Amino acid sequence: MTLLPQELIRLKRDGRALPPEAIEAFIAGLTEGRVTEGQAAAFAMAVFFRGLSLTERVALTRAMQRSGTVLTWDLPGPVLDKHSTGGVGDTVSLALAAMVAACGGYVPMISGRGLGHTGGTLDKLDSIPGYTTAPDVALFRRVTREVGCAVIGQTPDLAPADRRLYAIRDVTGTVESLDLITASILSKKLAAGLQGLVMDVKAGSGAFMASTEEARGLAESLVTVANGAGLPTRALLTDMDQPLASAAGNAVEVAYALDYLAGRRREPRFHAVTLALGAEMLVLGGLSPETSEAEARLEAALVSGRAAEVFSRMVTALGGPAGLIDAPERHLPRAPVVRPVPAPRAGRVGAIATRDVGVAVIGLGGGRTRPQDAIDHAVGFTDLAELGAEVGPDRPLAVVHARSEAEAARAEAEVVAAYRIGAEAVTARAEILERIG
CATH class of the missing domain: 1.20.970.10 (Transferase, Pyrimidine Nucleoside Phosphorylase; Chain C)
Known part of the structure; x- marks a missing residue:
């Protein structure tokens, strides 16, 4: 018709x-x-x-998928991916792609730039000198096949209808449509030729969908439509009531991911979410029979150094420096002003307006207020205090990385305003709130 x-x-x-x-x-x-x-x-x-009804959502998603090139793969292992709805300090993709590849999966991860207060994986990768986030399809295929993973941006010939429709939605107040969000995310994943997808849907003060109910609705839509379109998919609802990592920015998050892969630092919250998502990927791809065994395999890939080796090979294959993982400070940009953000009083962190922390990164120049804006990859925050942490004279709220003293002072005030400090100990929510699919 x-x-x-x-x-x-x-x-x-x-x-x-x-x-x-x-x-x-x-x-x-x-x-x-x-x-x-x-x-x-x-x-x-x-x-x-x-x-839209389910039938209409599937039809829209498939039509957008078929609007351009649809990749096919002939590889000796499953083709898997993970997608996050975005948050603050969410640099899981950088570590997870290499970890799953080290366990026998193939991860052609097509990522995006920052959106609103959330950081974008591509903006983080642009911190790495020489790294090509927009390779041609031939290089994308070769690196995926030879290394096991390649994290890049959307190419012009993958789901071009999504790119055009998203630009229109962005200026017409229709970005938040559950139906259009679903089709936008999944059309690109289907075009990438995946055999399994795991969705990380965030809920909390730093998520696009702050309430668990809204996040659950999006997760159910994504899982139902993806499976209806022939892509086996599961989703985890994860907590974003505080930054996932203690770093927020671009180069500082890359450095954080490198420290995680190399074993120099593994914070429990970040580690738990990364393992949970990776385990779902391995089970979905038939590489492990159950999540407990899958988590053990991922841990082994970290401890043995295989995951770090895979990441290093991916970086060099896409034009980045060979010694990045061992000495990130030699290669990643650094801000000229680095100073602590003192806590206004001694006590325990009772709540964090996480979105405001992300906005503060943008204010430093680490994100965009207009599409054409250039990003300062060096700025951001490290050592962000987590919920329940004791802060005071000996423990600042964070360390700010800024281009100037004036910008550091402004960001300091924004972070202080984002933290609520009290006398009582608080218990943070579990990292994994629900599993769907």
């Missing part, structure tokens, strides 16, 4: 179901330029208010 774009918009505006073939034709028209930006904006707004 072929409908004129305006007829399809009218049907959805009136709350009617759209035939899958009509959705396919509309997305093809969007890709080829026959559907205007105004029509795409009207479609997005109609979906925002009226919603």
Whole structure:
């Protein structure tokens, strides 16, 4: 059934179901330029208010997947990936891709840039001198095959309809549509030719969806639609009521991930989330029969140094320096002003407005307020105090990395405002809130 774009918009505006073939034709028209930006904006707004059924969500996701190149792989192991809905201090992807590859999986991870207050994996990787985040498809395939993982950005020929529709949603107030978020994330993953996907859906003060109920709704949508489109998928709801790592920024998070892989520092919260996501990937790919064994294999990959070796090989294969993991301070950019953020009083951290910490990173220049903005990869925070930590004269709230003293002072004030300090001990939520799928 072929409908004129305006007829399809009218049907959805009136709350009617759209035939899958009509959705396919509309997305093809969007890709080829026959559907205007105004029509795409009207479609997005109609979906925002009226919603899509499961059948419609699957049809939209598959149509966007097929709008460009769909990769296929001929590899001796399962092709797996993980996607996070974003948070503060969430640098799991850098470690996890190498850990899963060290256990026999293949991880062609297509990542994004920062969005709102959350950091982007590509912006972090751009901290590494020489690293190519936009290789051609041939290099992407070769590195994935030979190393086991390649973390890059979306290429122009993968799900181009998603890129065009997202740009329109970004300026029309329809970014938050559950249906459109689902199709946007999964169309790129399906185009990457995956055989298994694990979703990390964040909930808490630093997540896009702060409430557990909202996060659960998104996780259920992603799992249901992905499986309906033929991609085996599971999701974990994870806590974002505090930064996941004690570092937030770009180069500082890369350094954190390198320390984690090399065994110089393994903080319990970050380690727990990384192991849980990796275990789901190994089980989904048939590399382990159950999550407990999978976690043991991932631990072994870390302890033996195999995961660190895989990461190093990926970096050099994509143009980065050979000695990065052993001496990150020689290669990663460093801010000229590094100083502690003193706690305003002695006590225990009772709550963190985590989103505000992410916004403070942007204020330092570590994120964008406009798409064309350049990023200062050196700035950010390290040694962020976690919930329940005792702070005072001997334990600051964080260490700020800034371009100037004035910027450091402004960021210091923002971090102090984001932390609530009291006398009572508090217990943080579990890292893994729920498992879906």
